[in-house]
Every structure is written in structure tokens, then in C-alpha cells.
Amino acid sequence: MAIKILITGTSGLVGFRILVSALVDGHSVVATVRSREKEGLIRNNPAIQKLSVGARLIIAVIPDMTIDGAFDSALEGVSHIIHTGSPVPVPTFEPRSQVYEPTIRISSSLLTSALKTPTVRRVVITSSIVTNLGLNPSPTVAVSSSTRIPPLDPVPASFANPMEAYILAKIAEIHNTERFIKTQKPHFSLSYIMPGHVFGRNELITKADMMFGQNSSNNFLMPGMIGGELPFPIHGAFVHVDDLADIHLGVAMMDSSSPRDFGIACTVDYSTIFDHVEKAFPEAVSAGVFKRGTVPVLPVNYSSTEMGELLGRELKSFEEAVVDVAGQYLENLGWNSA
Numbered sequence: 286m287a288i289k290i291l292i293t294g295t296s297g298l299v300g301f302r303i304l305v306s307a308l309v310d311g312h313s314v315v316a317t318v319r320s321r322e323k324e325g326l327i328r329n330n331p332a333i334q335k336l337s338v339g340a341r342l343i344i345a346v347i348p349d350m351t352i353d354g355a356f357d358s359a360l361e362g363v364s365h366i367i368h369t370g371s372p373v374p375v376p377t378f379e380p381r382s383q384v385y386e387p388t389i390r391i392s393s394s395l396l397t398s399a400l401k402t403p404t405v406r407r408v409v410i411t412s413s414i415v416t417n418l419g420l421n422p423s424p425t426v427a428v429s430s431s432t433r434i435p436p437l438d439p440v441p442a443s444f445a446n447p448m449e450a451y452i453l454a455k456i457a458e459i460h461n462t463e464r465f466i467k468t469q470k471p472h473f474s475l476s477y478i479m480p481g482h483v484f485g486r487n488e489l490i491t492k493a494d495m496m497f498g499q500n501s502s503n504n505f506l507m508p509g510m511i512g513g514e515l516p517f518p519i520h521g522a523f524v525h526v527d528d529l530a531d532i533h534l535g536v537a538m539m540d541s542s543s544p545r546d547f548g549i550a551c552t553v554d555y556s557t558i559f560d561h562v563e564k565a566f567p568e569a570v571s572a573g574v575f576k577r578g579t580v581p582v583l584p585v586n587y588s589s590t591e592m593g594e595l596l597g598r599e600l601k602s603f604e605e606a607v608v609d610v611a612g613q614y615l616e617n618l619g620w621n622s623a
């Protein structure tokens with residue numbers, strides 16, 4: 286059944302991939318962006334152009350999504366919401382104003398607008414496994430999407446770095462949402478999705494140099510395949526972006542009696558990155574385009590939700606994700622083995 290979905294974060298890795306899948310599935314989409322420039326990037330992207338979606342794609346430009354009523358008009362006639370539009374920390378971000386505050390204020394503003402919109406039936410919010418793992422996860426204690434870390438009260442005056450602000454914001458966001466549901470008793474149902482690191486092809490990336498700094502979590506894979514070392518460890522848990530997009534749409538279509546939250550994070554060993562690249566692209570390795578590098582891992586013990594039934598297929602492997610990213614890098618370099 287075709288529906289009208291509002292998707293936030295469509296200028297990002299996860300949101301854009303969901304946008305493409307939603308349009309391929311025949312749905313109408315209201316895609317929110319912060320600027321006309323981002324609207325142009327989405328409309329003119331080859332992955333969108335080739336779908337000839339016409340009036341099924343509306344792009345709502347909302348410069349500040351943190352303010353009350355920001356989503357009111359964009360939600361007109363919308364039945365489903367998928368909210369991925371939230372800061373993913375980069376080292377240059379100011380932790381409070383660019384990570385913590387927008388994370389909690391955008392979802393609050395969105396839920397308040399949804400409460401005023403009788404057509405909304407279902408809301409899906411992209412969180413992260415860090416919401417369940419907290420700041421100092423133990424590799425021996427298993428956590429899942431139902432694990433809750435108490436929010437810090439009061440909120441610290443400052444944060445050590447953008448990643449700390451991100452983790453504490455994700456924790457605060459889910460507690461705020463649970464309080465909202467309890468107190469407001471909304472007419473829609475809501476699920477959170479907690480992914481591990483998301484890897485895979487990103488159609489928004491059109492130049493090789495964008496793959497190192499503008500490609501969300503895919504940035505982290507690059508040192509492992511072009512030599513060098515990622516300067517910090519990352520959680521050893523991942524999901525392929527294609528699976529994550531299908532999971533978001535599948536969870537959005539569930540009825541309200543379904544379990545609420547879903548964690549998607551397969552254990553991964555980053556020391557295999559170069560092996561996967563070498564197997565798929567031996568000529569590029571021989572030519573020195575790819576070199577073995579290091580991506581330090583932070584071991585975690587996360588129980589994923591079984592999603593095979595929802596997807597109707599196996600989850601994609603880490604090898605597929607690495608080969609997708611490496612293949613896109615070669616395309617963007619214009620590299621030709623002939």
C-alpha cells in the first residue's frame with residue numbers, strides 16, 4: 286500500500302538511502318532538508334533523477350528544525366514519519382550547540398508537530414546502539430535495544446568531546462520520547478531503531494575526496510583500505526546501509542502492537558577490511574590504489590533483533606559493505622584496471 290512518508294535527514298547517508306527505497310516502493314515522500322542547496326543536491330542526484338518520481342517527491346526546506354512548529358506544514362497529510370535527521374559527530378563540532386541540543390530538540394519538535402497532525406499513524410526514529418551501550422560499555426555485559434542507561438541529571442555544563450555529547454544526547458532523547466508517550470498518549474505508535482556503524486554505498490558522494498570526510502561512518506573504513514590508521518577505536522558492530530533502509534521501511538509499516546525498538550548491529554572485525562578489498566579488486570591493490578591500514582576496534586556485546594523475517598532475506602555481510610565502499614571509491618577516482 287502506497288503511503289505518504291515524511292523523512293528527515295535525506296541529505297545524509299541513512300536518510301537518502303531510505304528516501305530512494307521509499308520512492309522505489311511507490312510511496313510519496315516529504316523529504317526535509319535545511320537549505321535550497323541540499324534540495325538541489327537531492328533533486329539532481331542521478332539515483333533520484335532516474336526514478337522520474339514527479340509529484341511523489343516533495344522537498345520541504347526547514348532551516349531550523351529545532352523550533353516549535355517547524356514541521357507543522359510539512360506534515361500535512363503525512364501518515365508515517367522516519368526521523369534520521371540528527372547530528373553525527375565530527376571532531377570540529379561544538380559538542381553542546383551542534384550535537385547535544387539539536388539531537389534532543391529536533392525530535393521533540395517533530396513529535397510535538399506530529400501530535401497536532403491527526404493523519405500521522407506511525408513514527409520511526411533512528412537512534413544508535415550507543416543509546417544502549419552508554420559511555421563506557423563492557424564487552425562482557427550483553428545489551429540490546431531494550432537496555433536503558435539513565436540520563437545524566439543535571440545535563441553537564443560542558444562535554445569532553447562531540448562523541449560524548451552524541452552518546453549523552455541519544456540517551457536523553459529516548460528518555461524524553463518515552464516520557465512524551467507516557468504523558469501525551471499520542472494517537473500514533475513509535476519505534477526506535479538502534480543501528481551499529483552503518484557502511485555501504487552512498488549515492489550522495491560524487492567525488493573521491495568526499496569519501497574521507499563527508500561520508501558519515503563510511504569515513505572510518507577508508508584508513509583500513511588506503512593505508513594509515515584511524516586515530517580512535519570504533520564499536521565493532523555494523524549494519525549495511527541497504528538493510529538499514531529496508532528495516533526502517535519495514536518497521537514503519539508494522540502495526541502498533543509490534544515490539545517497539547529494534548537493534549541492528551552485527552559483530553565485525555575491522556582487520557578484515559583490506560582482505561575483502563584485495564579479493565574484490567586485486568588489480569587496484571597491485572597498482573597501489575589500496576594499501577592495508579588499521580581501524581582499531583572497541584569490542585561490544587550487543588544482541589541484535591532478529592530482522593531476517595522482516596527483510597525476507599539474510600542481512601548483507603561486512604564484506605559486501607566494504608566492497609561497495611571500495612568500488613565507489615574506485616568509480617569516483619575514475620580508476621580503470623584496463
Ligand SMILES: NC(=O)c1ccc[n+]([C@@H]2O[C@H](COP(=O)([O-])OP(=O)(O)OC[C@H]3O[C@@H](n4cnc5c(N)ncnc54)[C@H](OP(=O)(O)O)[C@@H]3O)[C@@H](O)[C@H]2O)c1
Nearest residue numbers: 294296297298299370371372373387412413482483501502
Ligand atoms: N552512520 C552511522 O554509523 C550511524 C550509526 C548509528 C546511528 N546513526 C544515526 O543515523 C542517523 C543518520 O545518520 P547518517 O549516518 O545518515 O548521518 P549523516 O550522513 O551525517 O546525515 C545526517 C543528516 O542529519 C541532518 N542534520 C544534522 N544535523 C542537523 C541539524 N542540527 N538540524 C537538522 N538536520 C541536521 C543532516 O543535514 P545536513 O546535510 O543539512 O547537515 C543530514 O541530513 C542519525 O540519527 C545517527 O545518529 C548513524
